[in-house]
Amino acid sequence: METDNVVIRLVPEKKGLILKHSEYEISTRKYKTTVVRRYNDFVTLHSLLVSRFPYRMLPRLPPKQLMLDSFLEERRRGLQRYLQIVCQHPVLSSGPMLETFLTDKSNEHIEHLRSVFSKELDEYSALSENEDLPLEDQGRLAASRENMRIMLNSVIRLKRLLEQHSQRLQNQAVDFSEMSNILKNIDSSNCFKNQSFASLQTSLNSTVTTTTKSSATLSYAITEKINLLLDILTAHSDLCDRVERGIVSDHQKALSKMLTINKQKIKGVIRGSAPEDVQALHQQEVAQNGVIGTLGRKSAFSLRCVLQETSLANKYLQILPSVLLSFSYEQQVLNAETAKAWETVMTNECNQLNQ
Incomplete structure (x- = not known):
């Protein structure tokens, strides 16, 4: 998966003494243009995408937190991942909605986006009536969802462990830096004859640099790809939750209503109800049959979309082995450089003792 197709740069701007907002400069390789957007513009885009593509994977927007500097970079990364996923989606990126968001430089770009796309039909409603929609194997879909659930829990745990490891490296760098400063202030010539701590300080400083670099790689490269998978x-x-709560639930309610109408119709015939009453129940039955047919077709479409989105999610998961390999390589480099620095210390200290 390409990760450089969209680049977002934070452009902070203050308004007055209390209220302020941040703007984001978005550059896209596909459209070769740069636009400026605010967080609320992303919210508008997201609501339009949800309305137009309710049966597709839409990542969550990062939360709208307080305008603290510690959150701004985190939100920028979240927005960049959001656009990366949307821009690489074969369906979400195919229409003019996303192109308008990424290219319209007018002052009324959001009003234009709403006026043009707010009344668009959703993906199912715009489907041709001649489109063949066979019902997917629900057992296969259930198995795929369970596998995705396991992967989600696994990635969450991996992210937590990587963040903990990165924090340990940061703490280690701080401790080694403090040790180096302590040794720098010690007058070793008076207490330890000709032996000095210069080589030890050098190795400590070298280890601080290596550890800090490794921690940054974990935070900004490896963990960021894990966050992409998590999104x-x-x-x-x-x-999957939307489909289960929506289409499947509506279908079950319609079937239950159909069963009630049939029971009432049978009771009316047995009891000899007035013909017009039985005819009214029959018309309800015919109308409900149409509802069930429509819901069944919508269910088939939604399940087909879920299967397609599961396949797309599996393609993203193919980057996980390379992420773990990058982590292994980074640890190998860190251990090798650390061992080399301390080997130099041991050699120098032994030479001084022998003298």
Whole structure:
């Protein structure tokens, strides 16, 4: 998956003494243009995408937190991942909605976005009536969702462990830096004859640099790819929940209503109810049959979309082995450089003792 197709740069801007907002400069390789957007513009885009594509994986927007500097970079990364996923989606990126968001430089770009796309039909409603929609194997879909659920829990745990490891490296760098400063202030010539701590300080400083670099790589490269996978898997879980709560639930309610109408009709015939009453129940039955047919077709479409989105999520998951390999390589480099620095210390200290 390409990760450089969209780049977002934070452009902070203060308004007055209390109120302020941040703007985001968005550059896209596909459209070769740069636009400026605010967080609320992303919210508008997201609501339009949800309305137009309710049966597709849509990542969550990062939360709208207080305008503290510690959250701004985190939100920028979240927005960049959001656009990366949407821009690489074969369906979400195919229409003019996303292109308008990424290219319209007018001052009324959001009003234009709402006026043009707010009344668009959703993906199912715009489907041709001649489109063949066979019902997917629900057992296969259930197995796929369970696998995605397991992967989501696994990625969440991996992220937590990687963040904990990165924090340990940061703490280690701080401790080694403090040790180096302590040794710098010790007059070793008076207490330890000709032996000095210069080589030890050098090795400590070298280890601080190496450890800090490794921690940054974990935070900004490896963990960021884990976050991308987490966004995808969470979007897949949200999609499955929407389908289960929506289409499947509506279908079950319609079938239950159909059963009630049939029971009333049978009772009316047995009891000899007035013909017009039985005819009214029959018309309800015919109308309900049409509702069930429509819901059944919509269910088939939604399940087909879930299957397609599951396949797309699986494609994203293919980057996980390379992420773990990058982590292994980073640890190997860190251990090798650390061992080399301390080997130099041991050599120098032994030479001084022998003298």
